[in-house]
Amino acid sequence: MYELIVEADFAAAHSLRGYQGECENLHGHNWKVQVMLKAEALDGLGMVMDFKEIKRTLGEILEGLDHKHLNELTLFKKENPTTENVSRILYHELSKRLPQRVSVSKVTTWESAYCGASYFQ
Numbered sequence: 001m002y003e004l005i006v007e008a009d010f011a012a013a014h015s016l017r018g019y020q021g022e023c024e025n026l027h028g029h030n031w032k033v034q035v036m037l038k039a040e041a042l043d044g045l046g047m048v049m050d051f052k053e054i055k056r057t058l059g060e061i062l063e064g065l066d067h068k069h070l071n072e073l074t075l076f077k078k079e080n081p082t083t084e085n086v087s088r089i090l091y092h093e094l095s096k097r098l099p100q101r102v103s104v105s106k107v108t109t110w111e112s113a114y115c116g117a118s119y120f121q
Contacts, residue, residue, distance in 0.1 A: 002048045003105055004037045006055055010062040014070040014081040026069070029111040031083075033062065033090060036105040037098070049102050061093045083111045087119035 013028040035058060039048040065073070070081035079085055091107040098104070110116035 002039050002042065004048050004051070004054065006035045006037070006051065006058060008033050008035075008055065008058050008062055010066040012065050012068050012070050014076075016080050016082065017071070018080070031065075031086070032110040032116075033058070034108040034110075035090070035094060036107075037102055038105040039102045041101065049099065057097050058090075058094060061090060061097075083109050083115070083117040084119065087117050091119045091121075 009030060009032045011028060011030050013026055015026045016023045018024075035054070037048060037054065042048060065086075070076050070086075073081075075081075075089055076085070087107045087109040090109065091104050094107070095104045104120075106118050106120035108116050108118040
């Protein structure tokens with residue numbers, strides 16, 4: 001099994017509905033995203049997937065979150081835009097766009113240098 005790691009970032013604001021404390025108020029983060037992809041075999045060039053293509057695809061997804069108020073997005077109308085939920089949504093959105101032989105192993109999203117959450121199946 002082969003595994004690739006790609007990192008990217010985006011900036012966005014959110015508030016946590018129902019939370020009792022400061023995070024209930026609108027605040028922002030410079031989020032860091034780490035994506036791990038896996039494949040059992042390499043392609044004809046000896047790669048799981050071209051890093052350029054992975055970064056482009058991840059960038060397209062993050063573009064929909066960057067400099068947004070996450071609570072106002074359809075993705076978060078019914079659930080809180082927690083770091084855990086951001087990781088899960090990125091996992092599923094990226095999974096839809098990969099070649100069939102490549103899958104997402106794990107997505108970790110960091111809301112600060114010290115606090116992050118991962119989603120994997």
